Amino acid sequence: MIISRIIGFESALPPFTVTNDDLAKIVDTSDEWISSRTGIRTRHLTADQNTSDLCIIAAEKLLKKAGWAPESVDLIVLGSVSPDYTTPRTACLVQEALGCKNAFCFDLAAACSGFIYSLSVADKFIKAGGVKRALVLGGETLSKITDWSDRSTCVLFGDGAGGVLMEASEEGGILCEDIHSDGSKGMALTAGYRTNKSPYYKGEPKSSEFIDMNGREVFTFATRKVPESIKTVLEKSGTAMEDIRYIVLHQANTRINDVIARKLKAPAEKFFTNIDRIGNTSGASVPIALAEMNEKGLLKKGDKILISGFGGGLTWATMLIEL
Ligand code: 4VN
Numbered sequence: 160m161i162i163s164r165i166i167g168f169e170s171a172l173p174p175f176t177v178t179n180d181d182l183a184k185i186v187d188t189s190d191e192w193i194s195s196r197t198g199i200r201t202r203h204l205t206a207d208q209n210t211s212d213l214c215i216i217a218a219e220k221l222l223k224k225a226g227w228a229p230e231s232v233d234l235i236v237l238g239s240v241s242p243d244y245t246t247p248r249t250a251c252l253v254q255e256a257l258g259c260k261n262a263f264c265f266d267l268a269a270a271c272s273g274f275i276y277s278l279s280v281a282d283k284f285i286k287a288g289g290v291k292r293a294l295v296l297g298g299e300t301l302s303k304i305t306d307w308s309d310r311s312t313c314v315l316f317g318d319g320a321g322g323v324l325m326e327a328s329e330e331g332g333i334l335c336e337d338i339h340s341d342g343s344k345g346m347a348l349t350a351g352y353r354t355n356k357s358p359y360y361k362g363e364p365k366s367s368e369f370i371d372m373n374g375r376e377v378f379t380f381a382t383r384k385v386p387e388s389i390k391t392v393l394e395k396s397g398t399a400m401e402d403i404r405y406i407v408l409h410q411a412n413t414r415i416n417d418v419i420a421r422k423l424k425a426p427a428e429k430f431f432t433n434i435d436r437i438g439n440t441s442g443a444s445v446p447i448a449l450a451e452m453n454e455k456g457l458l459k460k461g462d463k464i465l466i467s468g469f470g471g472g473l474t475w476a477t478m479l480i481e482l
Contacts, residue, residue, distance in 0.1 A: 161286050163285040164332040174206075177202055193314045232294050237298065238272075250265050253296065272472065274444075277295050293324070298322075301316040333478060381475075406467070409467065410448060445466050
């Protein structure tokens with residue numbers, strides 16, 4: 160049986176960082192409020208880079224370290240809700256910059272679950288046999304779609320990108336997944352509404368172009384659905400919690416991840432977190448965390464890890480990976 164093996168982890172962050180005290184100078188907030196409610200202390204914000212620039216840096220590192228020729232990549236899938244353009248899509252910009260001229264390329268918009276959804280789609284192309292090598296990225300410049308006058312959301316988000324390489328293999332790789340959407344709660348977290356500017360259009364704007372979140376509703380959703388999803392993956396795959404080396408959750412908010420850990424009765428050491436330094440980078444948060452774990456030597460061959468994304472859509476997705 161063909162399995163999709165994951166063989167590299169890299170990320171790219173904008174060099175410029177902003178502390179909670181810096182934010183307190185532009186909106187009515189404080190370091191105490193932000194750090195106690197979210198766990199965030201600093202975040203990287205772009206001063207001149209767009210989503211594609213960050214994705215290209217992460218992708219270049221991936222190909223270089225693996226020794227893959229750019230022409231050997233068959234597919235680029237890029238999870239993002241903050242692309243440079245509606246078209247050409249970010250994945251095509253990455254293709255051009257790297258010279259992956261044999262790849263077919265598209266972005267996938269599933270907000271904070273976007274990277275896991277992208278892994279799942281790439282996995283299906285690999286299993287179907289047409290794709291041998293895939294580049295899967297998650298990248299966001301959320302600062303572009305943040306309402307900088309909304310103190311409840313502008314303190315949460317950060318910019319960055321990360322990604323992995325996937326290859327058809329006989330062993331290891333993506334073992335099990337659980338993926339869901341609930342459009343009935345979609346209005347709890349919106350961004351990017353565009354009002355039709357045609358001279359014939361009579362409708363009123365329905366929503367904001369910026370990120371707008373009902374924090375309590377999204378908090379309740381995440382703490383209810385994510386533990387359920389993780390339990391489903393463990394049951395479906397016949398895996399015990401003791402056999403999981405790490406759980407890498409979307410870095411949305413430390414308090415949410417603490418509740419999820421408590422509900423799963425899983426020890427805190429299993430959860431990798433970097434939200435204090437990175438903030439919430441939506442679809443980029445899981446691959447950025449994986450790259451940091453790899454850099455620290457935490458990801459060892461044969462280890463089983465769980466990754467889980469949740470957010471806008473609403474969408475949520477959990478995956479069991481053997482390294
Ligand atoms: C997934 C989640 C969140 C999120 C939801 C709520 C929240 C982040 C609400 C309470 C508030 C502090 C902040 Cl679960 C966001 C995304 C978008 O990436 C995805 N923070 N909070 C408070 O007052 O304590």
